[in-house]
Amino acid sequence: MLKLVVLVSGGGTNLQAIIDGIDNGIITNTEIKAVISNNPNAYALERAKKHGIPAECISPKKFPDRNRFNEALLERLQEYAPDLIVLAGCMVVIPEMMVKAFPNQIINIHPALIPSFCGTGFYGLHVHEAVLARGVKVTGATVHFVDEGTDTGPIILQKAVDIQQDDTPRSLQRRVMEEAEWIIMPKAIDLIANGKVTVTDGKVRIFP
Ligand code: GAR
Secondary structure (H helix, E strand, O other), X not given: OEEEEEEEOOOOHHHHHHHHHHHOOOOOOEEEEEEEEOOOOOHHHHHHHHOOOOEEEOOHHHOOOHHHHHHHHHHHHXXXXXXXXXXXOOOOOOOHHHHHHOOXXXXXXXXXXXXXXXXXXXXXXXXXXXXXXXXXXXXXXXXXXXXXXOOOOOEXXXXXXXXXXXXXXXXXXXXXXXXXXXXHHHHHHHHHHOOOEEEEOOEEEEOO
């Protein structure tokens, strides 16, 4: 069984897709040990509790500085000893010490086709605003391993979504979630849980 800890910050629709994926067999050999949010008001925490999953908040506001927060988060993660940490709408910048403690054991969902519209400042709705401002015709989502950079780790899965002429940032965000994020995140977890993903020279290979 692949033991997951899911880190969240907001609504938690990607968390829900993982919970549903485990329930309906799209994700196999996997259990969620805990959900941790940096934001006490994240609806994702309610979603976890409704499914009997331990859910807690570790807020940076409760610590004197960022370093202490990072240490507390890492300590808690090490207590759970997960096989995989899933960033599902997690807006916390993952510190280098956490990447080193869990090499190729942290994955993230990004709401664009990396390497476009990613890096510092590209998160949540801002990504879709930038996509529409540039006028590209195709966007999508990416699941990738987390390394020391921002959105620079090895890419596991991507899925494209066509942009419609009358899209707003909100309508596009919703379609990218429905047509890409909620599909590729559960799929990536299932592939990892079944030993089908390897990383060599910074690139992912998936075995059928
Ligand atoms: C999702 O669109 C996710 O891709 C994005 O935040 C949203 C969270 O929604 N993540 C990032 O922008 C990370 N850089 P959710 O809480 O409903 O899953």
